Amino acid sequence: MPETAAQLPGAAGAAQAAEPTWQERYGVAAREVYRRTLLELARTDPRIICVDSDMGGLETLFGEELPSQYVNVGIAEANLMGVSAGLAATGLLPYANTLSGFAAARACEQVKIDVAGNNLPVRIVATHAGLSAGHYGPTHHAVEDLAILRTLPNLTVVVPADAVETEYAVRATADLPGPLFLRLGRAATPLVHEEPYEFTVGKARELRAGTDVTIVATGPYPVSMALEAARELAARGVSARVLNMHTIKPLDREAVLAAARETGGIVTVEDHLVAGGLGAAVCEVVTQEAPCRVHRIGVPDRFFDHVADERQLLELAGINPAEIAAAAARLAAAPR
Amino acid sequence: MADLAHEVRELVLRMGTTAHGTHVGGSLSAADVLTVLYHEVLRLRPEQPDWADRDWFVLSKGHASAALYAVLAQRGFIDRTELATYGAPGSRLAGHPLRRLPGVEFPTGSLGHGLSLASGVALGLRRTGRPGRAFALLGDGELQEGSVWEAAMNAGHHGLDNLVAVVDRNGLQISGSTEECVSLEPLGDRWRSFGWAVAEVDGHDLGALREVFAALPDSAGRPTVVLARTVKGRGVPLFEGKKKSHSVQLTPRLFQRALTGLNARRAR
Numbered sequence: 001m002p003e004t005a006a007q008l009p010g011a012a013g014a015a016q017a018a019e020p021t022w023q024e025r026y027g028v029a030a031r032e033v034y035r036r037t038l039l040e041l042a043r044t045d046p047r048i049i050c051v052d053s054d055m056g057g058l059e060t061l062f063g064e065e066l067p068s069q070y071v072n073v074g075i076a077e078a079n080l081m082g083v084s085a086g087l088a089a090t091g092l093l094p095y096a097n098t099l100s101g102f103a104a105a106r107a108c109e110q111v112k113i114d115v116a117g118n119n120l121p122v123r124i125v126a127t128h129a130g131l132s133a134g135h136y137g138p139t140h141h142a143v144e145d146l147a148i149l150r151t152l153p154n155l156t157v158v159v160p161a162d163a164v165e166t167e168y169a170v171r172a173t174a175d176l177p178g179p180l181f182l183r184l185g186r187a188a189t190p191l192v193h194e195e196p197y198e199f200t201v202g203k204a205r206e207l208r209a210g211t212d213v214t215i216v217a218t219g220p221y222p223v224s225m226a227l228e229a230a231r232e233l234a235a236r237g238v239s240a241r242v243l244n245m246h247t248i249k250p251l252d253r254e255a256v257l258a259a260a261r262e263t264g265g266i267v268t269v270e271d272h273l274v275a276g277g278l279g280a281a282v283c284e285v286v287t288q289e290a291p292c293r294v295h296r297i298g299v300p301d302r303f304f305d306h307v308a309d310e311r312q313l314l315e316l317a318g319i320n321p322a323e324i325a326a327a328a329a330r331l332a333a334a335p336r
Numbered sequence: 337m338a339d340l341a342h343e344v345r346e347l348v349l350r351m352g353t354t355a356h357g358t359h360v361g362g363s364l365s366a367a368d369v370l371t372v373l374y375h376e377v378l379r380l381r382p383e384q385p386d387w388a389d390r391d392w393f394v395l396s397k398g399h400a401s402a403a404l405y406a407v408l409a410q411r412g413f414i415d416r417t418e419l420a421t422y423g424a425p426g427s428r429l430a431g432h433p434l435r436r437l438p439g440v441e442f443p444t445g446s447l448g449h450g451l452s453l454a455s456g457v458a459l460g461l462r463r464t465g466r467p468g469r470a471f472a473l474l475g476d477g478e479l480q481e482g483s484v485w486e487a488a489m490n491a492g493h494h495g496l497d498n499l500v501a502v503v504d505r506n507g508l509q510i511s512g513s514t515e516e517c518v519s520l521e522p523l524g525d526r527w528r529s530f531g532w533a534v535a536e537v538d539g540h541d542l543g544a545l546r547e548v549f550a551a552l553p554d555s556a557g558r559p560t561v562v563l564a565r566t567v568k569g570r571g572v573p574l575f576e577g578k579k580k581s582h583s584v585q586l587t588p589r590l591f592q593r594a595l596t597g598l599n600a601r602r603a604r
Binding site: 049068071073074076078079081082083084085086087088089090091092094109110113114117118 | 441454455458482490
């Protein structure tokens with residue numbers, strides 16, 4: 001059962017003097033919050049095993065406090081997935097740590113056959129997703145990971161919108177009986193959530209109500225850009241609904257169909273190829289059940305060999321609030 | 337034991353008569369190893385396949401499924417009559433093992449996965465304090481997959497002495513000799529250099545196989561690899577040492593010839 005905000009640390013009433021503020025708690029990279037949360041969970045759940053592939057830092061964080069719940073397989077992603085599947089088969093809960101591109105592409109077959117194929121409770125936690133690796137270059141970008149992994153049966157695919165949602169997602173999936181792919185970025189991103197809320201796997205969160213058009217976004221910058229676009233649209237008299245589609249699989253079909261039926265169209269936003277990701281998943285739902293106009297915003301069909309940071313790469317890809325607002329305004333103005 | 341191994345070979349040939357045939361050569365080369373493992377070595381409860389204290393077996397060379405199904409039937413995991421359904425629509429006996437078949441821990445067939453899986457199991461058993469061991473049977477051609485060496489390096493480093501790899505060293509792969517394709521020798525030295533204890537044995541000498549497996553773990557603090565020197569198609573003169581035996585569909589006439597050869601070889 002997914003946990004609700006009421007059960008989460010930081011959710012209870014007024015903060016004590018010694019308690020860190022919301023910003024102090026979450027104003028760091030999502031992957032740091034993940035690590036902290038996993039360590040907290042692992043202290044009380046001996047089934048949790050942190051499986052490292054030389055990510056850096058886990059060897060001290062886990063290796064020093066919970067050495068019996070830590071194993072480093074080195075720079076070997078195929079083996080990482082196979083070993084994790086084997087651990088899970090013996091009743092343990094392995095968290096396989098790697099980069100998103102390495103999980104989805106390099107070790108794809110092991111994820112497909114050994115993890116997803118066996119429906120084992122392996123949690124693949126992948127950082128550097130989308131264009132978040134920035135100046136590291138296209139070898140470290142992962143803009144095809146959702147397209148690949150959302151096709152695999154049994155695999156739950158979650159993309160937190162910020163560090164807060166990362167903690168909620170890690171806690172909510174702790175007892176998931178099947179495999180999980182948790183898609184994280186690299187550096188800190190703007191906080192979308194300023195207070196506790198209820199996170200449920202597979203249920204999109206409406207961040208803003210609207211009736212003229214719907215913006216469906218996944219991932220840190222896409223979601224915060226969608227909100228910014230909605231504010232711009234509101235100033236122009238356009239009422240835009242904003243959905244944070246944090247779970248790509250299973251997709252919240254009801255939320256998508258409601259958007260298709262109740263608003264003038266859907267704009268999807270993702271830090272992922274236009275092909276195969278969130279936009280494609282939304283199209284698959286509406287074309288069969290509630291045809292509507294869909295405009296997909298994402299990374300175009302090309303490799304990014306520019307040296308730039310994440311924000312600049314997104315801008316180069318045409319992923320920004322102005323593009324989102326323009327597309328949404330067109331859909332809102334079109335005859336229904 | 338020799339009777340059981342003989343029966344495994346006969347059952348493999350029978351499965352080879354089904355519509356799609358089977359991987360005869362690699363099943364026959366592994367027949368003696370599988371017979372000894374399933375009848376003497378592995379601690380299993382056929383009536384309770386998920387028994388917590390069992391040994392785990394992973395058929396990394398999943399294409400030798402027919403030989404695995406034969407020993408699973410002998411041990412009572414499945415009924416012997418089910419073997420006739422091999423490869424047929426609706427059967428549980430696929431060309432490569434399915435996990436839903438009792439006794440199969442993981443589906444295998446894509447080469448280079450089994451040693452990682454068995455390593456994870458060995459780690460998990462160690463972590464949870466269970467007495468079981470993890471065995472993986474690999475083909476020799478399979479050793480050309482890089483992931484095998486990721487797993488070997490890792491298992492050696494972590495000193496998984498409850499892990500045993502068995503290599504069915506029959507020397508042939510689809511295109512011919514392993515040494516002509518991409519050579520594997522000196523194979524024992526390669527494993528040793530990855531931190532493994534190495535045992536080399538005639539993979540068709542039932543007594544020698546028993547002795548090797550009885551001595552496991554070979555070395556405390558190290559995983560063991562058993563290099564079983566075998567002959568592809570072993571036991572059936574028609575197929576012995578022939579690369580064409582890799583995958584065969586046996587017509588009734590071919591089956592009779594093969595069976596006659598098998599029985600004659602045994603009578604000698």
